[in-house]
Amino acid sequence: MKVQIVLRPDNTYNPNAISVAAPPEHAGTDIERHLGYMYDRNLMSVGGPLRGLVSVSDRPVCCHAFIGLAAPFEEQLEDEADELDSLRVQDANGTVYWTAPPRLILPWWEDLQAVVVAYSRQRRPDRILPFVGHWASWNPGAREELVRHTEEKSFAISLRADGNSLAACYEDIRLAELMPSSRDFFDHTMQRVRELGGTATAHAEEHQGALKVFVESHAPLMSPDNSTMT
Template structure:
């Protein structure tokens, strides 16, 4: 790996920013769709051929049919164009493969996993000027019996090695760090790249100031937008341009204490992210935990 950026690293061959690998036993699945299967098959075949040349294909077990493991890297791509979920995250073949990130799309991360890692991944992609990739592995099973072949299904998920052995390729599994470790990695990197940025890890509903929503609608049609947080006495003002959208109160049930502390460290202003959802305002911050006093009690 190349130059270290916190716990992230630049791949010297591709220039991609690579997230450090987590444990394979905690790897996260990726959902494949019918319209991505052919692209995925081409990606796996290319990676298998490359891995054979470099001797990096490994096998779990020694019996016929034991799983062969193919280590790969995939790109993390934000997909605000997804009509089902504008916060969806796509997994794509890395940029060194031909085509745009849409044409290289392999599948989507599951929504249930985005609850914990979606915020850090979106934050990292938004502050990086390079493609963001992560480690993954693909299980390859050799269908050595006709019954097993029937169970494994579609021919379009089959690849072949240099010896002519045919494998069925399982969907990729992402070897991301544990969510708390991922957050720490992303915060460290963001502090170097965009120290003024409050990363969008946790979303909180906030009450609109009178007339603020109506004025916002006149300024922008976007449902997701950057805001400025301003420290104002004991509260934080969430602002869009000169519109004071809402007041965020520390030491409330939502605990904006850490956010207030960070904004003050930055001289009283910071950039954050918000969205309008079903007529309400949702402000995203890095932490909703209360500040703790030296004796580990909650500060009020």
């Protein structure tokens, strides 16, 4: 079935939450058509591209999903009839089923991010798309050295222009080298860092053994004298 991807900044648990809703052709608002939330573990890889796609699109963003069905116990239907109204469906033969959470059919995160970046470049060529980060492998020994300075999984870093690459640094520790990729906005980021004299601040987090650098989803890039980039 088709479902809609809905950003839910009103979620008190996670302002970056993404909701799965019935498509717009059904009656009601996005919230009234709510089916469930994406798991946090999935948001780590595909949440950024999906949030970016929704933010740059002027139409509802939809995809397809599997909805699993399971027959409930009769005593559950009797004891919890009112509560089950929003969780059950009935077929033509009158059999009632539980609806399992939707399972989205999405591309692999690298392919999804590349498609979203290409779409954004076409629609907004001068923009660094929010939420889409730069992925890079750790430099040898950098992860171990970082642990001796901080145990935080999310932390501020500096970006330093070095030839055709950007060095991601935590204090004096050179964590990783960011290189051009079709999955991010490296060219725009490099240009802005150079405009600031070769050094700017950003934010990073560790995920699945790699470093993910966010230029645009936290604070804007800042020059060493704390003036915001425009």
